[in-house]
Amino acid sequence: MTNLRWKLITVIAVTVIFAAVGVYPIVAARYGITQPTWLTDKMIKLGLDLKGGVHLVLRVQTDDALRIESEGEMERLRQTLQTAGVNVTGLSLVDPTAFKVEGIKPDQDGAFRNAANEVSTNFERDSGVNGTYTFTMKPNVQVSLREEAVTQARQTIERRVNELGVAEPSIAQQGQNNDQILVQLPGVTDVNRAKEIIRSTGLLELKIVEQGPSASKDTLMVNGQVPDGMEIVPGTGGTPGDNGGTLYYLVRKAAAVTGRDLRSARPSLDENNRPAVSFTLSSEGAAKFGKVTGENIGRDLAIILDGKVQSAPRIDGRITSDGRISGSFTQEEVQNLSLILRSGSLPATLTYLEEQTIGPSLGADSIRDGVLASLVGLLLIIAAMLFYYRASGVNAVVALVLNLIILLGLMAYAGAVMTLPGIAGFVLTMGIGVDSNVLIFERIKEELDAQRGVRAAINSSFSRVFLTLLDTHIAALISAAFLFNFGTGPIRGFALTLTIGLISNLFTATFVSKTLFELVLSRHHRQVATLSI
């Protein structure tokens, strides 16, 4: 008797706890009852397909990060060779991971080798014919650079999304090479702004202008070539009203400061009251900037954003910590730009692989359909069980309902997200879950047919079928695990629902159902002769 009492207490406690965590918040939210925050925090969240929002998948072009590294190394070598007085006819990038040096005279080979020893150990040096050398990035460095680029890109996107103020965004790495980033923004409907902000490289560079602006590239070149250590950068079109073609600037390749030296950026107005972005440099950046501006008073400073000169103001004096980017910006562009600058630049360009927008009305329709299907399924199964198993059917129905309550409660506890396929998993759990009861009840019938007592029939059926159930549930869990591994977002929701449903079903179909039978039997003090099954 005491054994049974403890079992009953367990069943009731489990019911109450899971109902409080899983079911009560939903019901309360539906009828607008206020509830403590520790409960609402745990409430089952709706997935993007039910709530509406934006779903984006981007690929990080990790080649970019490699190219930047190789280019940087190549430029450093160029500087070293210049100071060492080694003449070469060409220094060029072969592919994102390699660059080559051409035309080293035999008598300077030793000097070149000395200079080249300063090239970072990340590169492998191979000598070719006619004074040619190729520097190739080591494979392990390539791998770690690629990984770093994706991680940095993810972190940058996270910062940007947080700045956007989206509630409960989800940002994750995925894909075969793990180079894709999944971004889910529930409730966001302005896809274009979100996409623009996420994808902007946001690379800010301040460089000293050597010559320009000029309407054609040719006038900036010396003997038809861009001078060493310089580069030509296009402008965005100059001042508003000036509708002429693109203007070009010849600037020093080495940037005075970059976006990495920024401490903050905020929208402001320039001297003509047009929207602009003001920025403050970090102390280290300010020192660098002060030195460069101090040495170049009277020259122009190009403010380059993502490879385009936004403006090129004259340096009137030594500037240290504060600066301003002005150009032909709208108020909204200024807002977005300061957000992007604050969150840092992306290490590589991003391309969109997938875009999905779900309107809130479609989500609401899906919820309504899903709930309707669940209720109809539940009622059909309850009716069938009561019809076929009579009084014992009640037992199965209690176990089934408790299974669903535990499922909801565990999902809420695990912080699971309810998706449309998740609802399907819910419906399926009812169908497959009730199978355990059927298995046990059919066994009890067989045992009763074999002329055994009710009590013995129930006991032996439960203990025998438990092993079968264990096998079937583990097999089902194996396929659910691979499903979880395969899927993203909604499919994972489905796999998770199925998994939790299977585990809680093992508890309700055996422990709860058996306890209920024992409860019924305990009411009869004499031997029970019949069982309504």
Added chain:
Amino acid sequence: MHIFKNADYNFLRWRWHAVGLSWAVIIAGLVVMYTKGIPRSIEFAGGTSTVIQFEKPVTIEQVRSALDKSFKESVIQSFGNTSQNQVLIRVPQSGAETGDALSQTKNAITTSLQQANLGKFDVVRTQIVSPTVGRELTTKGTWATVLSLAGILLYIAFRYQMSFGVGAVVATIHDLLVTLAFLAFFRYELSLNVIAAILTVTGYSTNDTIVIFDRVRENLRGMRRDGLNHVINVSINQTLGRTVLTAGLTLLSVIALFLFGGEVLRGFAFTMIVGVITGTYSSVFVAAAIVTFWRGSGPTKAAAHAPATALPAGGQQQPSRAAQQPTRPVQQPTRKQKPQRKAKAS
């Protein structure tokens, strides 16, 4: 109440007919897949798909003529409840992979619709997928299926024995092929949801098979003088009520999903309906037949040196769990000492 009172059907007698029927369905499915292709959803094929809700009712023809100029191979169909005036438009190309070009096609669709004067409309859902995504999904989906089958094979081989594992896995592969065949017959798209349903069918079908195998294992202990065919037949008959009832109840829930679950889940529900039916059929007709092909169908008397703990048909003497322990070694010898093959249909 009993669905089957003292059922005594000779299921194994029908196994050759079953094999014929299964092959017929699978081959027909493969032919349809080969000639007409498998329709693939946007997640797999790439492209642009939008759901547009019009303020006023529009016909599919109106939408089609509005789009015909710019989009040749578009699929246009009504979506969801007809009273909501929702139309699904799907265009194969997704624009270039780079940059913002991904949404070019979508913008072109809305512009064409605006020019056609079909009244106000709302874009309820957009889905744009570049073609590279699909390839990755196909590989991942295939691996998930293969690995989950391998996992199930290993588990059953460990808990029962190899022939049972092979039986269960062959039956499951059979179900996957039949499900794919029906998807091809009814031209349902292979989408992420459908793949999820297919993987669920894998679990369901194994589940069903295990219940029968479990009973075969139990009966093998009590019916050592009977042929394997007979033992299997008896086991299938004993569990027949449960098999049919479970299939029926699961069908009830997936049919509810098919009828009321909305447009998005229809493919999922259809796959599950086919999967549950074929899963039940294969547990009865395919899985056990494979075991007899694998092991031969003679008497199982070699299993004799196990303690006689169980009697057929629920006549178990000791229901305690300790009695279940010596289960696995029981069948070991039969594998080594293959009994002579009897007539195909015993």
